[in-house]
Amino acid sequence: MHKLPKLTARHVDPRTYPPGVAYMDGQYLPIQEAKLSVLDYGFLHSDATYDVVHVWNGAFFRLGDHLERFFRGMSELHMSIPYDTAQVTEILHNCVALSGLENAYVEFICTRGTSPEFSRDPRDAENRFIAFAIPFGSVANKEQMERGLHLAVTDVLRIPPSSVDPTVKNYHWLDMVKGLYAAYERGADTAVLIDVNGNVSEGPGFNIFAVKDGVVSTPNLSVLLGITRQTIVDLCAEMGLPCHAQDIAVEDLKSADEVFVTSTAGGVMPVSKIDGQPIGSGEVGLLSERMMALYWQLHADDRYRSVVSYPGATDQ
Ligand SMILES: Cc1ncc(COP(=O)(O)O)c(C=O)c1O
Structure with missing residues (x-):
């Protein structure tokens, strides 16, 4: 299990839309700095699973159910991340807390990741965990x-x-x-x-x-x-x-x-x-x-x- 990084006091850039905070490759970042390698199989093959939970009036809604679905999805796809449920929970809370958003759309993703030698065997890839919090959005306006x-x-x-x-x-x-x-x-x-x-x-x-x-x-x-x-x-x-x-x-x-x-x-x-x-x-x-x-x-x-x-x- 990896240790989680300490929180840094970097603020959301007000010029960015949507504003938000991401967690990627072991650090919290303003959303516009969270960028993925083009060699990540999540991008190249849509080889990823994810979940979206929301925060309403400063509280997550049914977070446990979203986490359970996410961890089950990773297991079905033979993916693993170096964080357990408690740590992912902490990361999601931190993304929202750092963003300051009271109503947020919080996405967390596991991609197949990249392989050291660009191997096409999915078992060689190092899976990547990403999370972010941005303002709440709706299918219907x-x-x-x-x-x-x-x-x-x-x-x-x-x-x-x-x-x-x-x-x-x-x-x-x-x-x-x-x-x-x-x-x-x-x-x-x-x-x-x-x-x-x-x-x-x-x-x-x-x-x-x-x-x-x-x-x-x-x-x-x-x-x-x-x-x-x-x-x-x-x-x-x-x-x-x-x-x-x-x-x-x-x-x-x-x-x-x-x-x-x-x-x-x-x-x-x-x-x-x-x-x-x-x-x-x-x-x-x-x-x-x-x-x-x-x-x-x-x-x-x-x-x-x-x-x-x-x-x-x-x-x-
Ligand atoms: C394909 C699909 N079906 C259904 C849903 C609704 O799921 P939930 O209520 O968990 O957001 C989603 C959510 O994004 C979806 O992508």
């Missing part, structure tokens, strides 16, 4: 949150689980980018991809939920098991609402009473149109609104928060 997102269900196939395990968070996003361009051509805000059986899978950075006759459902195949998705499953259980992880046919999504998408980047985000057709009344649904409110209320719940200790802050 303010206007889209108010009117509901407009989705396009594209015929782009999400990379099948037999090729790339979607439960290991990854950067294999060319299918997502293809979906986005197809969606923009159709005047939509963002895309939904389909799975190998033609059912709904997920979109660029989010899981999707349909509500029909009071029953909530979300795809289970060809998706990342999102932490926000899990929060909705937990909320449904608390509310006594049936919630099923199951196949959703494209027609069933389009004829749902309500549809919403979920992501760490934005939380619960309503959908009001799919392929140009209104969902339900075409307004943001009542259950979607309730889920959004409950989701943000949960951020004050001690079961899920880990408070960041900012330099100079006094104990509350």
Whole structure:
């Protein structure tokens, strides 16, 4: 296990956007100084796993769940870093504390790294750990949150689980980018991809939920098991609402009473149109609104928060 470096008092450069702080190759850096070798296989082959957790009002939300997913992903990809969970936790806290951000988007990454002799054997590479905290961002902007997102269900196939395990968070996003361009051509805000059986899978950075006759459902195949998705499953259980992880046919999504998408980047985000057709009344649904409110209320719940200790802050 490596020793963590001491914190240095370098400030965020106010001229940089987004402002933020990174941890890379054993040191904390202003975000604009965190640069990767072009020989890193994370860059050359998208050979990496990562996670994104957020900080809201000065506290991480469900950090333990994000860490667990990240460490499992590394193990599935035969990667290892010289830090244990407690040390990664400390690094993430420090990035946020040094950035001073009260609401942050915190990404942590393990790339395959570089090989001493540029060997093509992944076992020769020295895996690299990177983390950074930047301002909180959302899949949906303010206007889209108010009117509901407009989705396009594209015929782009999400990379099948037999090729790339979607439960290991990854950067294999060319299918997502293809979906986005197809969606923009159709005047939509963002895309939904389909799975190998033609059912709904997920979109660029989010899981999707349909509500029909009071029953909530979300795809289970060809998706990342999102932490926000899990929060909705937990909320449904608390509310006594049936919630099923199951196949959703494209027609069933389009004829749902309500549809919403979920992501760490934005939380619960309503959908009001799919392929140009209104969902339900075409307004943001009542259950979607309730889920959004409950989701943000949960951020004050001690079961899920880990408070960041900012330099100079006094104990509350
Ligand atoms: C492909 C994909 N699906 C789903 C999600 C939502 O996951 P989470 O709720 O853990 O942010 C993400 C998040 O970035 C994602 O990249």
